[in-house]
Amino acid sequence: MSHLIRKLEHFVxxxxxxxxxxxxxxxxxxxxxxxxxxxxREGDKPKYVHLVLxxxxxxxxxxxxxxxxxxxxxxxxxxxxxxxxxxxxxxxxIGTITSVMIADLSREFFDEIAAGYPRIAxxxxxxxxxxxxxxxxxxxxxxxxxxxxxxxxxxxxxxxxLRLAGLTREHGCDFxxxxxxxxxxxGLSKVHVNRTLQELRSAGLIVLKDKFLIVPxxxxxxxxxxxxxxxxxTEHEGVQLDANE
Amino acid sequence: MSHLIRKLEHFVxxxxxxxxxxxxxxxxxxxxxxxxxxxxREGDKPKYVHLVLxxxxxxxxxxxxxxxxxxxxxxxxxxxxxxxxxxxxxxxxIGTITSVMIADLSREFFDEIAAGYPRIAxxxxxxxxxxxxxxxxxxxxxxxxxxxxxxxxxxxxxxxxLRLAGLTREHGCDFxxxxxxxxxxxGLSKVHVNRTLQELRSAGLIVLKDKFLIVPxxxxxxxxxxxxxxxxxTEHEGVQLDANE
DNA sequence: CGATTTATTGAATCGACTCAATTGATGTGG
DNA sequence: CCACATCAATTGAGTCGATTCAATAAATCG
Numbered sequence: 201m202s203h204l205i206r207k208l209e210h211f212v213x214x215x216x217x218x219x220x221x222x223x224x225x226x227x228x229x230x231x232x233x234x235x236x237x238x239x240x241r242e243g244d245k246p247k248y249v250h251l252v253l254x255x256x257x258x259x260x261x262x263x264x265x266x267x268x269x270x271x272x273x274x275x276x277x278x279x280x281x282x283x284x285x286x287x288x289x290x291x292x293x294i295g296t297i298t299s300v301m302i303a304d305l306s307r308e309f310f311d312e313i314a315a316g317y318p319r320i321a322x323x324x325x326x327x328x329x330x331x332x333x334x335x336x337x338x339x340x341x342x343x344x345x346x347x348x349x350x351x352x353x354x355x356x357x358x359x360x361x362l363r364l365a366g367l368t369r370e371h372g373c374d375f376x377x378x379x380x381x382x383x384x385x386x387g388l389s390k391v392h393v394n395r396t397l398q399e400l401r402s403a404g405l406i407v408l409k410d411k412f413l414i415v416p417x418x419x420x421x422x423x424x425x426x427x428x429x430x431x432x433x434t435e436h437e438g439v440q441l442d443a444n445e
Numbered sequence: 446m447s448h449l450i451r452k453l454e455h456f457v458x459x460x461x462x463x464x465x466x467x468x469x470x471x472x473x474x475x476x477x478x479x480x481x482x483x484x485x486r487e488g489d490k491p492k493y494v495h496l497v498l499x500x501x502x503x504x505x506x507x508x509x510x511x512x513x514x515x516x517x518x519x520x521x522x523x524x525x526x527x528x529x530x531x532x533x534x535x536x537x538x539i540g541t542i543t544s545v546m547i548a549d550l551s552r553e554f555f556d557e558i559a560a561g562y563p564r565i566a567x568x569x570x571x572x573x574x575x576x577x578x579x580x581x582x583x584x585x586x587x588x589x590x591x592x593x594x595x596x597x598x599x600x601x602x603x604x605x606x607l608r609l610a611g612l613t614r615e616h617g618c619d620f621x622x623x624x625x626x627x628x629x630x631x632g633l634s635k636v637h638v639n640r641t642l643q644e645l646r647s648a649g650l651i652v653l654k655d656k657f658l659i660v661p662x663x664x665x666x667x668x669x670x671x672x673x674x675x676x677x678x679t680e681h682e683g684v685q686l687d688a689n690e
Numbered sequence: 691c692g693a694t695t696t697a698t699t700g701a702a703t704c705g706a707c708t709c710a711a712t713t714g715a716t717g718t719g720g
Numbered sequence: 721c722c723a724c725a726t727c728a729a730t731t732g733a734g735t736c737g738a739t740t741c742a743a744t745a746a747a748t749c750g
Contacts, residue, residue: 242675243675259581261581261582261585263585263589263590263671264671265671267589268589269584269585269588269589271581271584271585272581281574283570283574284574286567286570286571286574287571287574287678288678288680289675289678291578291581291582291675291676291678292578292581292676322531325528325531326531326532329526329528329529329531329532331577332526332576332577332580333536333537335577335580335581335584336504336506336516336517336536336537336580337506337536338584339514339516339580339583339584339587340506340508340514340516342584342587342588342632343514343587343630343631343632344508344512344513344514344632345508346737347737347738378695378696378697379696379697379698380695380696385588386588387587387588387589388738388739389738389739389740390696390697391698391699391738391739391740391741392737392738392739394697394698394699395698395699395738397697398698410747426508426509426510430487430488430534430536431536431537433532433533433536435533591705592705592706623727623728623729624728624729624730625727625728633706633707634706634707634708635728635729636706636707636708636709636730636731637705637706637707639728639729639730639731640706640730640731642729643730
């Protein structure tokens with residue numbers, strides 16, 4: 201919960217009442233999943249909006265012949281699909297990377313937000329616009345960036361997003377993804393992911409070991425990735441949207 | 446206008462009043478642009494939501510060194526970015542392909558919809574969820590599909606979307622994209638786009654000439670593309686959301 | 691501890707790219 | 721309305737980034 205609040209407050213200033221409502225979300229249905237488990241599958245009827253309270257998950261799609269593409273990562277504080285209720289069936293699956301704690305947000309919860317908590321509603325809109333922007337940036341990465349840039353870009357993005365949620369130290373963060381995960385996300389083969397990570401290491405851009413990532417100089421990693429953080433819409437006038445109560 | 450209505454009615458049944466409001470949109474500020482013109486640029490402050498009344502446009506991003514990726518096509522009846530008002534600056538540009546007629550939808554218009562036209566509001570949500578799904582599918586294409594499949598997939602998608610808007614004949618549609626456009630959208634080089642199109646031609650999957658595309662067998666093209674139309678969320682129970690007035 | 695997953699390395703191959711030149715279409719001004 | 725200029729499409733040849741296959745080493749787990 202705190203991760204979501206922390207993230208949203210980069211965009212709007214929430215009132216104590218706003219925060220209280222969001223905390224209450226933690227008391228909606230909460231479920232725990234082990235690592236490498238499907239939470240929802242393509243074809244399922246979407247019932248809830250998922251909020252990740254803890255752990256890492258991903259959204260992925262698969263072709264008939266088994267080729268798999270991770271199309272998004274979900275980090276603590278992330279909301280899966282605002283308003284999917286509307287759709288009849290999922291066009292993708294959601295699976296865990298690590299153990300994950302999920303709160304299932306009901307339609308009623310969103311109705312309540314829409315009716316009485318305009319700042320939260322705005323912040324959730326922002327969340328969903330940023331998610332779209334991230335998806336576009338992935339399109340950009342896959343279409344135009346080299347393997348080296350693409351990997352650097354993904355690492356930058358994850359680091360930035362974790363930081364928003366308050367989940368980084370000065371220069372490092374937990375990093376539970378395997379090279380196979382990175383391959384499915386970047387569209388590269390596992391072998392090439394391995395070699396690309398080695399290149400990043402020997403360029404002194406990252407230290408990645410024991411599921412922990414250290415980024416000695418975010419500046420340099422960003423520049424290697426051609427990473428422009430504007431798409432995360434984080435430097436924001438919206439912070440002026442004060443809670444006036 | 447009619448293209449938007451036609452598209453939305455694949456999802457909800459609109460009342461005469463609903464349709465009237467949507468038609469009125471045509472009387473909001475309408476602008477005309479020539480081909481190959483930027484309507485909005487990365488860095489701009491977003492002011493309006495754009496509705497494409499006629500012509501083709503695209504959303505694209507560029508890296509500092511000039512590499513360019515088209516991340517979406519806008520066809521008649523498409524709405525650019527629901528609720529971008531919220532964001533401080535554009536993280537991408539919008540440019541025309543052909544001559545284009547655009548209606549600028551104001552914030553007030555959406556407030557009015559939200560307040561008094563729930564079916565339209567739902568349909569617009571659907572529109573925006575489908576756009577997200579399309580973006581994910583592009584990620585999938587770029588990450589996993591071969592050049593041949595990817596090109597076939599893009600052609601399928603465009604054909605399906607045009608059909609929703611009522612812009613196809615039995616087996617064909619206008620197709621104003623150049624091979625350079627296709628290259629920027631698929632992440633392939635122009636040369637390879639050319640060769641890939643020739644492969645599609647000699648496989649008898651498409652006839653593409655004089656800015657007109659013929660798809661002799663959509664079935665066969667879909668199967669070559671590993672195209673699963675579920676992500677367009679078009680076969681929909683939502684049609685049961687009748688207008689009860 | 692053995693079993694399985696994850697990471698690493700080498701070698702050969704291939705899909706897609708770049709460079710470069712040509713042909714064909716489109717368009718505009720004199 | 722032709723001539724020239726520009727833009728779009730096509731073709732060939734050589735190269736390179738990333739892949740596949742295969743084997744080994746290291747880490748993780750029950």
